């Protein structure tokens with residue numbers, strides 16, 4: 157459906173508004189609840205002329221309004237989001253509040269689960285997987301095994317029905333300022349519409365301006381497909397009030413206030429009519445009862461404060477705040493062959509095979525922008541759609557999926573220099589400890605905290621969906637995140653206070669959950685997980701029967717290895733060895749020694765996905781779970797475990813490159829860790845060509861952000877790695893980026909890294925330290941470090957190891973310039 161907006165020059169506007177009497181209201185029926193009026197589609201204004209391209213670098217733009225929601229430009233302050241479609245006669249700004257969820261807290265534990273656990277295990281160990289699945293499905297699932305959806309807040313509509321023709325239309329998203337903009341001319345008057353969502357003042361701001369003699373007249377309304385009422389509460393104010401689940405769920409509010417300079421604002425049938433203004437500012441605030449007892453009070457306070465501050469100051473502070481994060485990283489991968497074309501047309505050409513390195517850099521910055529927009533401190537973490545969702549019933553409920561998607565969202569966060577945006581995930585984890593303790597106890601008779609493959613805002617930790625919901629290692633995987641936050645910053649206070657307790661709780665559960673595999677299994681006497689599975693892939697049992705559920709899927713063993721070794725490292729960091737949490741450490745060491753090992757298939761030479769060398773039902777399945785130890789884990793590395801590395805390479809080749817967005821994004825990271833830049837780049841191209849919408853977000857299903865965020869992490873991983881105790885510069889540079897420059901990426905150990913390269917050779921790197929540290933630097937392949945200088949230009953002695961790495965003992969707050977020369981040793 158095409159939706160429209162227009163701002164029109166006075167005269168034409170007033171005449172038409174009077175004549176037309178405002179847009180027609182129709183009722184759009186939703187599946188349940190009381191319907192709200194929504195605005196009918198009408199013909200779009202004609203667009204003539206060819207708008208000039210924007211002059212700034214980090215801008216997405218188009219010469220036409222978005223034809224559908226997925227083409228709209230998003231703004232967000234981590235919590236309050238808008239999707240701007242850019243219509244002329246009728247503009248739709250679809251709104252979201254990250255805390256608007258259907259459902260509610262509920263005890264969903266299954267009283268049968270614990271009793272059934274030994275029997276499910278016995279069946280699995282005896283190879284009676286079908287029986288185990290039936291029993292698990294009957295006894296282990298949450299009651300009910302479903303959650304409810306994250307929902308749209310509603311739509312804000314701006315309308316001028318009579319707009320016929322405009323010239324030089326341009327719709328753009330300025331990633332650097334965090335502003336979506338529409339500009340066009342009508343006659344001699346140039347109109348501008350700007351939308352931003354500010355983290356400083358917690359409101360969404362729409363600014364309508366014009367240059368020239370015209371005036372602005374516009375209708376302003378709000379709708380929501382169900383469970384909300386909208387009314388005008390003052391001549392310049394609209395109030396949307398709603399409640400989910402037929403009034404039994406959370407309540408939410410959105411307040412809108414219109415400030416019109418030089419014009420009139422009046423109420424007409426629960427919409428505002430602004431006439432003859434020189435400029436208009438609309439302020440929108442939202443709140444729900446998830447965070448606030450009194451959303452009304454919160455919205456009023458925010459709106460009044462914003463109105464007092466005024467639109468110029470709101471904009472100034474927003475831009476400063478946004479740029480402070482955005483500008484931390486600069487990326488130049490080479491020029492575009494089509495710098496003057498709109499982004500949608502460039503994306504189309506890339507899909508047809510054109511190389512456009514600048515578009516890849518833009519894609520990287522889109523990833524950073526989406527994370528900034530959907531995960532600021534104090535907000536909920538980025539869900540499956542970040543925060544942008546137009547539905548009441550979103551795809552997969554737009555939940556927090558923990559068997560890959562949520563983690564993928566956060567892969568770029570540290571390296572791409574947005575560390576504070578990681579904190580919402582840590583907050584969510586902390587909120588899951590209590591319910592996760594309950595589930596550990598009641599479903600598994602275990603201590604510690606745990607969760608399965610998805611959650612919501614109500615503390616959902618039990619198995620959901622189907623038997624693949626019985627996947628007890630969700631918390632164990634998530635526990636990597638707070639530890640990575642520590643590894644990047646070196647902040648021991650964070651490690652002690654927040655990361656380690658989460659990690660220890662997750663490990664505590666695993667220690668209790670692990671069970672000794674009985675005689676007759678290939679790993680008899682060793683510790684395994686059971687029941688579990690390799691997300692969400694099935695295998696063929698001897699005899700041909702298919703199964704999903706099993707014991708000791710490889711990914712579990714890898715996640716556990718990662719968690720236990722991270723815990724041990726943390727223990728050693730937090731206290732002198734043997735003094736801090738020594739008993740717990742000893743338990744980890746003992747369990748790790750007995751953990752079932754990773755296995756290489758005799759049949760294929762690839763890393764086995766399961767404890768037995770089963771055949772996959774779908775060999776090209778989208779999940780590549782058993783590459784966890786290569787990425788995001790670090791158990792397998794090219795130099796540390798070459799054999800396993802070779803096996804994983806075979807695994808990745810067998811899995812193939814093409815798949816859904818997040819799957820390709822993950823493989824980009826995997827191939828980067830294998831130091832094969834060209835293969836990583838090949839998949840990145842596929843990701844851009846087949847899974848990316850014209851606005852560079854993920855195409856299908858509607859705007860899952862994980863593909864872009866995983867892809868962003870992959871691009872960073874090609875340029876800089878630091879997971880394995882060294883800072884590897886340009887470890888996987890593809891031939892497609894012969895010359896370029898990156899500034900401001902972060903490496904573990906509190907280091908900011910910039911690298912420049914030319915003709916496929918690094919020319920210089922700069923390392924800026926935050927804390928003191930000893931850093932092993934690995935130069936790009938074929939080069940050696942020729943010189944390291946401090947900020948004064950003085951030579952810093954760096955011992956060179958046999959493998960071409962150098963050791964830099966760095967002071968805090970220092971900058972080191974690293975030079976390179978061709979190496980004669982490979």
Ligand code: FUC
Nearest residue numbers: 540552557561692778816
């Ligand atoms: C996992 C994946 C699906 C999808 C969903 C949100 O279950 O297997 O492909 O990404 O999460």
